[in-house]
Amino acid sequence: MIPRSCYAGQCFSNSPDGRAAYIGWAGIVTEGMPFNQGFTIPMNLTLKTLTDGDVHLFANPIEEVATLRKAAEVEETGILLNAGNSTFTKELPGELYDISFTIEKKGKPKTATIKMDKLALTYDFAKERFGKFPAPMTDGKVTVRILVDRPSLEVFMADGYAYHxxxxxxxxxxxxxxxxxxxxxxxxxxxxxxxxxxxxxxxxWTSKVEE
Structure with a gap:
């Protein structure tokens, strides 16, 4: 984890539809670049009431991020990890990606581990946590969305309940x-x-800077 990887954030005023559009300061290493550190992906902040009555802050990429998507490279479902096939692996040739999937509890699993580049997050089904990040399941399922940039990976867990x-x-x-x-x-x-x-x-970024 990056020290102070998402801090000093600010929300835009008068954003479309009254959304709380948030950008945080990303304390990432940018060695060899003509700039220092950067920003997180813009996020939409919402308050939701949980089943126990508590109110929790959720963060998800703003919907406009989807306009940057190219044609889907992978679309799959029902990939079962069991005794004969305990690992799913997919090699990606590019650098920038929007990845989303759902992990579903089918038997009595204890853990499932997601790995990508330096990222390694292990989900504990009993505690409903990705390591130190709480990520409650809904009907035995937990969602994951990973936005891959050149210097960083941004992970949104449990429909935006947790961010890393x-x-x-x-x-x-x-x-x-x-x-x-x-x-x-x-x-x-x-x-x-x-x-x-x-x-x-x-x-x-466009190839030509607007004047």
Missing amino acids: MEQRRNLSGNVLGKMTISVDAPSGSGVSINHLEIYPMKSI
Whole structure:
């Protein structure tokens, strides 16, 4: 985890539809770049009442992020991890991605681990947590969305209940190349990966600077 990876955030005033559109300061290493650190993806903040009556702050990428998606590279569902196949792995050739999927409890699994670049998050089904991040299930399911940028990975868990940013490899001005995402569950535990969608992303920068 990056120290102070998301802090000093601010919300825009007069944002469309009265949304609380938030951008945080991202304390990421930007070695070899002509700038220092950066910002998080813009997020939509909402308050939701949970089943126990508590009110919780949820954060999710603003809907406009989807306009940067290219054609889907992967669309799969019902990927069962069991005794004969305890690991799902997908190699990705690009650098920028919007990845989303649902982890569903099918048997009596104890854990499931997501790995990508330097990211390693283990979900504890009993505690309903990704490590130190609480991520409650809904009907035995928990969602994950990962936005992959060149310097960082931003992870939104349980429909935005929890958020985490992870530093990627040092940039040093170089192209990072391909990466791999995997989900691993103990043999025989019974975990299903559903609604897996992987979209390569366009850059937000145009080739010509507007004057």
